[in-house]
Amino acid sequence: MRVIVDLTRCQGYGQCAFLAPEVFAMRGEEALVYDPDADDAQREHVLRAAAACPVQAIHVEWMAIQRKGMRTAAARPPLGDDAFRKTGRIVIVGASLAGGRAAGVLRREGFTGTLTVIGGEPYEPYDRPPLSKQVLAGRVPADHTLLPHLSEIEAEWLSGAPATGLDVVAKRVTLADGREVPFDRLLIATGARARPWPNEAEATLDGVFALRTMDEAIRLRECLAARPRRVLVIGAGFTGSEVASVCRELDVPVTVVERGPAPLVGALGGVIGAVAADLQRAHGVDLRCEVTVEALEGDADGRFRSARLSDGTTVEADVAIVALGAIRNVEWLEDSGLAAGVWGVACDAGCRAFDINGLVTDDVFVAGDVARFPHPVYGYQFMALEHWGNAVAQAEIAAHNMLSDQMHRWPHLSLPIFWSNQFGTNIKSVGVPTFADEVAIVHGSVAERRFVAVYGNRGRVTAAVTFDQAMWLEHYQHLIEQAAPFPPASHAADRREPVIPVPAEMPDRIEATQVTVVVTGHDPAERRASLVRGDR
Amino acid sequence: MAPPSVFQRILDYSHRADPYPLYAELRKTPVRREEDGTYVVSGYEEIVSLLHDPRVSVGRPQPGEPRDAEKEPPSFLRLDPPEHDRLRRVAMRHFGPPHSPHQVDGLRPELFGIVKDLIDGVAGRTRIDIVDDVAYPFPVTVICRILGVPREDEARFHDWADAVIESLDPSEEGRPERLRRRENAVVELHRYLGGIAAERRRNPGDDLISGLVTDEGPDGAMSPTEVAANGALLLIAGHETTVNLITNGMLTLLRHPELLDRLRHEPDLAIGLVEELLRYEPPVHLRSTRIALEDIMIGDITIPEGAPIVLALAAGSRDPKRVPDPDRFDPDRRPNQHLGFGGGIHYCFGAPLARLEAQIALTELARRLRNPRLVTDPPPYRPSPELRGPRHLLLDIDGVIQPAR
Numbered sequence: 001m002r003v004i005v006d007l008t009r010c011q012g013y014g015q016c017a018f019l020a021p022e023v024f025a026m027r028g029e030e031a032l033v034y035d036p037d038a039d040d041a042q043r044e045h046v047l048r049a050a051a052a053c054p055v056q057a058i059h060v061e062w063m064a065i066q067r068k069g070m071r072t073a074a075a076r077p078p079l080g081d082d083a084f085r086k087t088g089r090i091v092i093v094g095a096s097l098a099g100g101r102a103a104g105v106l107r108r109e110g111f112t113g114t115l116t117v118i119g120g121e122p123y124e125p126y127d128r129p130p131l132s133k134q135v136l137a138g139r140v141p142a143d144h145t146l147l148p149h150l151s152e153i154e155a156e157w158l159s160g161a162p163a164t165g166l167d168v169v170a171k172r173v174t175l176a177d178g179r180e181v182p183f184d185r186l187l188i189a190t191g192a193r194a195r196p197w198p199n200e201a202e203a204t205l206d207g208v209f210a211l212r213t214m215d216e217a218i219r220l221r222e223c224l225a226a227r228p229r230r231v232l233v234i235g236a237g238f239t240g241s242e243v244a245s246v247c248r249e250l251d252v253p254v255t256v257v258e259r260g261p262a263p264l265v266g267a268l269g270g271v272i273g274a275v276a277a278d279l280q281r282a283h284g285v286d287l288r289c290e291v292t293v294e295a296l297e298g299d300a301d302g303r304f305r306s307a308r309l310s311d312g313t314t315v316e317a318d319v320a321i322v323a324l325g326a327i328r329n330v331e332w333l334e335d336s337g338l339a340a341g342v343w344g345v346a347c348d349a350g351c352r353a354f355d356i357n358g359l360v361t362d363d364v365f366v367a368g369d370v371a372r373f374p375h376p377v378y379g380y381q382f383m384a385l386e387h388w389g390n391a392v393a394q395a396e397i398a399a400h401n402m403l404s405d406q407m408h409r410w411p412h413l414s415l416p417i418f419w420s421n422q423f424g425t426n427i428k429s430v431g432v433p434t435f436a437d438e439v440a441i442v443h444g445s446v447a448e449r450r451f452v453a454v455y456g457n458r459g460r461v462t463a464a465v466t467f468d469q470a471m472w473l474e475h476y477q478h479l480i481e482q483a484a485p486f487p488p489a490s491h492a493a494d495r496r497e498p499v500i501p502v503p504a505e506m507p508d509r510i511e512a513t514q515v516t517v518v519v520t521g522h523d524p525a526e527r528r529a530s531l532v533r534g535d536r
Numbered sequence: 537m538a539p540p541s542v543f544q545r546i547l548d549y550s551h552r553a554d555p556y557p558l559y560a561e562l563r564k565t566p567v568r569r570e571e572d573g574t575y576v577v578s579g580y581e582e583i584v585s586l587l588h589d590p591r592v593s594v595g596r597p598q599p600g601e602p603r604d605a606e607k608e609p610p611s612f613l614r615l616d617p618p619e620h621d622r623l624r625r626v627a628m629r630h631f632g633p634p635h636s637p638h639q640v641d642g643l644r645p646e647l648f649g650i651v652k653d654l655i656d657g658v659a660g661r662t663r664i665d666i667v668d669d670v671a672y673p674f675p676v677t678v679i680c681r682i683l684g685v686p687r688e689d690e691a692r693f694h695d696w697a698d699a700v701i702e703s704l705d706p707s708e709e710g711r712p713e714r715l716r717r718r719e720n721a722v723v724e725l726h727r728y729l730g731g732i733a734a735e736r737r738r739n740p741g742d743d744l745i746s747g748l749v750t751d752e753g754p755d756g757a758m759s760p761t762e763v764a765a766n767g768a769l770l771l772i773a774g775h776e777t778t779v780n781l782i783t784n785g786m787l788t789l790l791r792h793p794e795l796l797d798r799l800r801h802e803p804d805l806a807i808g809l810v811e812e813l814l815r816y817e818p819p820v821h822l823r824s825t826r827i828a829l830e831d832i833m834i835g836d837i838t839i840p841e842g843a844p845i846v847l848a849l850a851a852g853s854r855d856p857k858r859v860p861d862p863d864r865f866d867p868d869r870r871p872n873q874h875l876g877f878g879g880g881i882h883y884c885f886g887a888p889l890a891r892l893e894a895q896i897a898l899t900e901l902a903r904r905l906r907n908p909r910l911v912t913d914p915p916p917y918r919p920s921p922e923l924r925g926p927r928h929l930l931l932d933i934d935g936v937i938q939p940a941r
Contacts, residue, residue, distance in 0.1 A: 017633035018640050018888035026634040029625070044804070045641070051807045052891055054879060056871035443590055445618065452590075471880050474588045489591070489830055 001043055002061055002148035003036050003050075004127060008389035008417045009057035011470045012426055019052055020045035028424030029450070030468045033134045036127060037144030061148055084184060085403055088113040091173055091181055092155075093163045094189030094329075095119025097127065098368025098391040098398075102187055103153045105399035115155040116181055118173065120162030120190075120329075123214060129388055131217040132242040133421055137249055138225060142218045163190070166336040168355075168364060185363045185402050188333070188345055188353065189395065192326035192369040192386060197234075202296040207304035208320045211239055220321065224250060228318035231255070232307050234293050236263035238420045240323030241276065245422035248283045255286040255315045257293050257307075260507060266325075268429070270505025271439050272453055272465055275446055276427075283423045296320055326386055328370045334533075338364065341515040341531065344372035344384040349411040351398035356517075357529045367391070367398040373412060377480070378435050378462070387418040415480055417473075425449060428470050430477045431463030438501040440487045444469050452476065455504055456486025543568070543576045543846070547921050553914035555821070555921070556863065559851035566855075567837040575828075575839045578848040580855035580875070582834055586847065587880035589832065594620075594882060596827035596844055609761050611769035613882065614825060620881065626755050627766055630747030631682075632888065640888045643678070647892060650677050651900045652939070659936040663911070666929035670901065671782035672775075675893055679774025682889075683767060684743025685732060693728065696721035697775045701920055726764040729771070733763040744770070773886055780819035780925025781894045785810070786901060787929055788817055790910050792865060799902040806895040809867040813894070814853075814876025816865050821850035822922045823878065849875040850924075906934040 003023065005016075012030030016023075023038040023046055038046050050058040081088075090106060092099045095117045103117055119125070126145040134140040158175070165174035166186070173181045194210035197203035207228075209220045224231070224247065231247045233240045236258035247254035260266065262273030263280060280287045292310045299305050306316045333340035338361070339354040340346075345366045346354040351373070353364040366373075368391040372384040397412040404410075420427045433439075436455035444451035444467075452472050455463035461484045464476030479488060487501045521527040545551055546558045559578060562568065566579025577583050586592050593616050612623040629635040651674055658664045676694075680687045703718035733749050737760075740746035745767055751757040758766065789796040789809075799805050826845040831838050839845065853874040854862040877884035884890070901908075911930035918927045 013883055014633050015888055017637050019891070021633070021637040021641055025637060028634060047804060047807050048891070048895075051811050051872070052888065054873070054877070054883060056873045443617070450621070471588060472590055475585070475590060478585065 001038055001040055001046060002146065003034060003038055003046060004059045004148055005032065005034055006057040006059065006389075006392075007032065007129070007419045008387075008392075009055045010419070011055055011473070012468070013054045013471075015052040015054060016049035016058060020049040024049055027421065028426070028468065030426035030470055031421035031424060032426070033130075033137075033139065033421065035134070035140045035144060036130060037140075037146070059148060081405065084113070085110060086112050088184045089182060090115050090185050090187070090402065091183035092117045092187040092189060093166075093173060093332075094187075094191055094368065094370070095121070095125050095157065095159060096189070096191050096368070096391075097125070097147070097388065098191070098395040099187065099189040100125040100147055100153075101392050101395035102189065102367060102399040102402075103155050105396050106402065107153055107155075109400060109403050111403055113184075115153075116183075117155050117157050118161075118163050118175065118181065119157065119159040121213060121215075122160040124157075124159075126214055128212070131214065132211055132239055133246065135217050136211075136221055136224065136243065136246045138221060142214050142221065145214065163332050166333055166338070168337055168361065171363070183363075186365065187395075187398055187402065188364065188366045188370060189368045189391075189398075190329035190332070190370050191391075192328045194322065195324045195327050197296065197320075197322045197324075199296070202298075203322070204302075205296055205298040205304040205320075206302050207318055208296060208322065210322045211243060212326070220319075223319050224252060228252060230315070230317040230319075232257065232293075232315050232317040232320045233323055234307075234320060235259075235323035235325070236276075236280075236287070236289075237266060237323060237325060238264065238418075238422075240321065241280065241422050242420060243321050243323060244280060244285050245283070248285060248423065253284075253286070255288065255317065256280065257291050257309060257315070258287070258289045259292050261289055261505075263287070263289075265505070265507055266434075268433050268465055269436070269439060269455075269507075271502060272433075273505070275449065275467065279423050279425060279449060326369065328384065330370065343382075344370050346372045346382060349374055349376065349413070350401045350409045351394060351412060352401070356531055365398045365402055367394040375432075376411075376413065377415065377483075378432055381435070383416075383432065385416050385418075387416055389417045390414075415477060417477075419470075426468055426470060427465065428473055429463065429465045430473055431455065431461075431480045433463040433465060433504070434506050435462045436504045436506060438486065439504040440499045440501040442488055442499050443472055454479075454486065454488055456501065459486055460484070461486045461488060538571070541570055543570055546848075549917075549919060549921075552917040552919075552921065552924065555850070555924070556854065559848065559854060562848060562851055563855060567834050567839065569837075574824075574844045574846055575837075576846045576848060577834075578851035578855075580852040580858035583847050583849065583852040583875060584879060585834060586826070586832075586845065587878060587882075591829045591832055592826050592845065593829050594825050594827075596825050609765050611765045612885075613769050617881065622755050623758065623762060623766060624881075624885065626748060626751055626753065626758055627744070627770070627885065629751060629753050630744045631885070635753070640892065643682075643889070644892060644896070646681070647678065647896050648900075650674055651897050655900060655904050655936060658933075659938075662932060662934070664905075664931050664933060666786045666901070666931060667779065667783050667926060668928065670897060671779045671786070671929075674782070674897055675774055675778035675890075678889070678893060679771060682744050682774075683771060684736065684741055684745050685729075685767075685771065689728070693725060693771060694775070696725040696728075697772045700725075700772055701776050701923055722768070725768050725771075726761070729764040729767040730760055733760050733767070770886065773884075774889075776923050777819040777884075777886075778890045778893050780923060781810070781813060781890060782897045783926050783929050784817035784819065785813050785894055785898045786908075786931075787910070787913075787915065787926065788813060788865060789898065789902065790908060790931070791913070795865075795867060796902050796908075799899060803899060805867055806899045808869065808872070809898065810891055810894045811872045811874065811876075812865060812867045812869055815859070815869075815872060815874030816854070818850050818853065818874070818876040819923060819925060820876070820878070820884075821848070821924045823847045823849060824922065847878075849878060904937045904939065905931070906937055908933050 017026045024034045125147045161175040161177045194212035230253040233256045263276040265273040295308045328344045330340040347366040351365045369386045374380045393414045401409040417430045436457045438456045450468045453465045461479045487499045516532045562578040566582045568576045612620045654670045699717040699721035703714045736746040737749045748758045824846040828839045828843045830841045877887045908931045915926040915929045
C-alpha cells in the first residue's frame, strides 16, 4: 500500500514509528524515514499510524483527496468560465509532484474537460525526497516511491516523450516524437534536473553520478552496495550532504568537497553552515571546504579513480557524486515568447506566466521548481523554490486559478518550508533564510545540535531554521507572517542569557548571465523586449 | 457577589456530565480573562499557538504547592526545556523510538490477553461496571507491568493517585483538605517508587524503572529522585486517563448503537473511533499548569507576563472554526486533528499505548457483551473537571459471548 508523509507538516512526534515500527522509523530524535510502499500485511499498522499522526501528515493510498486544508474551498467551486470547466482542454507539461498534484486538484474542483499530463520520464509520477535518503541507504527499493495512485486521476498520461516546444498563439505543445497536443489552458510544471559535471568527458567516466531521478538513484544505490573504497561528493548543499550522510550510515568512507566556507551555506548562511560542518565531521565525513574539484580522472577502462582538487591534493575514490544544484527545465520554451530562462519561468503570484515583455498571459500557468514568482512577504522579490512543499502548494493555487476568473483567483502566499534529514538530525526551515542580514540562536543548544535559529532582515523576522526542534517552528512561522521585530524577545522558557544576533554570513548572489534582455523600438506600441542568449 | 463566570460554572460539579454547551459559550471569547487574572483559552487555533509558544512555561506553581527548596523535583510534565527534554528523552529510550521502537506494538498480544481475562471475569453476571470491571483494572495492570511495579500494591497507589488527581481541580471547594491529602500522597508515592528504584539499581529487570536507573545513553541515568518523580507521573497518568477514554468510549457507543454494531463487524473502525473519542469525549479536558513568561499577543488580546493560562483542550477540539459539525460524533472523520493528547513538546508521553488500549478494549467489549444497556444516563462522574470521566458506568447485559478463536 502506498504511503506518503508530508514532511513539511511533520513535527517529529514519532507516533507513527510507535504504531507501525516496520514501516516508519525515527533516525535520531526527529528524522523520520519510512517505506512509501509498505507491505499489505502492514495495512492495519499503517492505518493506526496515519490516524494517530498529531498533525495528520500521513496520506495512505490516495493523495489527491488528502490535503484537506482546502476542503472548505472545494465545497464552493471556483467561479470561472463554466463552459471551460465542463468541456475545456487542459494540458499539464511535467508529471512529477507539481503536475500530478495539479491534475488531482483540477478534478477535485470540478473540471470535467479533457486533461492531458505529459511526462518526460518513462515512469509513473514518483516522490523524489526518499531517493537521497531511504532508497540510497537500501532500506527501501526505488520503485516504492511512486506517488499514491496519481495515475488513477482521470487524465491522459503521456510518458516517455518529453515536450520539445510550445506555440502560445496556436495553443499547442509539441512532443519529442513529433506529436502535437492542443490546449485551451496550459500548466508548465517541468521542474528541474541535476546540474551535470561541466567537463563532458569526465562526466561520462564510469562511477560519476548526479542524483535527481529514479534511474540515477538505482544506479548509485548499486554502486554503494558494492562497498566502494571511498565516495567523493562534489558540493555540500542539501543533496550532497544527504548523500554523505547515507555513506556514513553504510560505513562507506566519504570525502565532501565544497566551494564555500561550510555545507549548506547557500541556503542557510555561514553561521548555521558551521554547525552543519561540525555535524558532518562528527560523523566521520572528510569535509574539505573552500576547495573545488579541478578534474576527475579515470583509468584506462574509463573508470573514475581519483579527483584533483584546487588545493593541490588528490582524492582517491570509486564513486563521484556531482551535487552542484539544479538546472530548470526550460529549454523546450526557448522560442515560446515566454519569460523563460536559467532563472525559470517568470509568473505572477497567481501562477500566470509572463511573456518576455513582462506582460502576464491568460492561459499559461506555471508551478513547482520551474516557476519564478514574486513573494509579497519578501519585498515582492521573484524567487524560484526547489521545495517539495512549494511544489504541492503552488500546484494547488495554479490549478484553482486555471478554473477561476480574475475575481476569484488566489495568490500563492504560503511561506517556503523545507526539511532535510542528515546524520540522524532533522533540519527544517521556514521563510527565506537568504533574505537576512542577521541570525540569532533563540532556543536550545548549538553544542547539542538541537536549536532554533531565527533570521532577521533590517529588524524584521524573515526565517527560522530548526535542528531537531521542529515543534517550535510554527511559532516562528507566525512571527514571519506578522513581520515581528528581530531579534525576538529573549524570554523563551529555556533562555537564561539574552539573544545575541550575529551577521548571518549570506553568500553573494551569483547572477545568471547566460541570457540578456534587450529592448527595441521607440513608440510605446512598438517597444518590445527580446532575449539574447549566451554570455555577452 | 458577581454571578459565576462561564469558567467557574464549568468547574462546578453540577455541569460535569455535559460541559459542552458551556464550552461553546466559553469559545465566544476564545481568550478570556477571569476575575483572578487567569486566562482561559478555548479556541482551537489559539490553543495550538500557545502549545507551541516558547514564551509559555509549564512551571506554574500550583496553589499550596511547597516552595522550591523543600520541593521534590517535578516530573517532565512540569518542567521546561532543557530539563524537560533531557528527562523525556531518557524515559523515551525505554518506551519508544528511536531506541525502543517495538516496545508498545509488541505489547499488543498481552493487551488482548488482559482484556480477554477481564471480560471472562464478568461472565455469568447480568450487571457490570465498565469502570471497575474493565476500564480501570486494564490500564493499571499494563502500566504496572511496564514500570515493573507489583500489581499487588495497587490498592495503595490507587489512593495516592486519586489524591493527586483531586488536587488538580482548580475550584476552591475543599482545597486545603485536598492539598493536605495530595502532599501526603506525593511523599508516600515518591518514597514507594524510590524504594523500587533503589532495588532495581541492584537487580535490574527489563522494566522501565530498571531502564531509568541504569541508563547508559548520552543523557545518562535519572537520579533516584528523578525516577520517583517521573515514575509517579507515568503511574498516575497510566491510572487516571485511559480509564476515562475507555469508559467515555463505551458510553458514547451505547449512545450510538449503530456504531456499536458496526464495531462488531468492522475491526478497522476502532482506529478512527478512538481518534474521534479523543476529540469528542477526551479524558483530559483542561490543563492549568501554564504561565506566560512575557506579554503574549494572541489575536487582539495580550496575555500579560506572569498570567496563569488554562488551556481548555476539550473546548478547542470542538471549535467550529476548525472542525466542521463539531458536536457530531463521527468515527469516519478524516482528517481528525484534535487536542486529545495536547500538543507540542508536552504531547502525551503514553499516547500510543492509550490508543492501543482503547482500540482493543472497545472492540472486545463490543464483540463480547451480549445486548449491553445503560443503567443510568448520564452516569455519575468523578469530581475532577480536568481529567473528566464517569465514576461508574453500570450496564445490564444478557451475558458474555465466548470468543470463537
